[in-house]
Amino acid sequence: MQRVCFLLRVRRERLAEYRERHADVWPEMREALRASGWRNYSLFCRDDGLLVGYLETDDFAAARAAMERTGVNARWQAEMAPFFEGPPGRPDERMVPLAEVFHLD
């Protein structure tokens, strides 16, 4: 089992709206994540827009690839893209895992 942590940056001026959208993620998107092996997946944000993702999965590369194959993910990522800082692009392609330095079950 892999524990994955990644960081993204939401535009500060759109953070409130980003939070609203994430209180109401499409059921089809939630189901696609689950079916693709994303478990215990949380997003946390700091007031300046720094976003932390944490999830558990058997194989992150496989879990990402499985999401890539769903239509709902492309639609969701297209709607989320304008919320993020940086050059245009899909936010899910910028999920670079950090190094795990400690773990206690």
Next chain:
Amino acid sequence: MQRVCFLLRVRRERLAEYRERHADVWPEMREALRASGWRNYSLFCRDDGLLVGYLETDDFAAARAAMERTGVNARWQAEMAPFFEGPPGRPDERMVPLAEVFHLD
């Protein structure tokens, strides 16, 4: 159950040593965390020293207070303090939880 995520900043020039220390946390410290209700606790770091903590607990305030009452935590935090950026102080007192914006079991 609470999911807690916090951020700290390790001095970049001491990051390698910080990682080494965390590959070999004292068994007494691990046991104190466990007994204090810190579960599924991970630390992740980015190359620039940004550190992400994630844990699950019934009550973070109570879990912190329980650690405060252990002697081993004071010893551990004193040894860790010089690794962190910012004014002198105990790193565990700077663990400010971020807001959770999304969760999928």
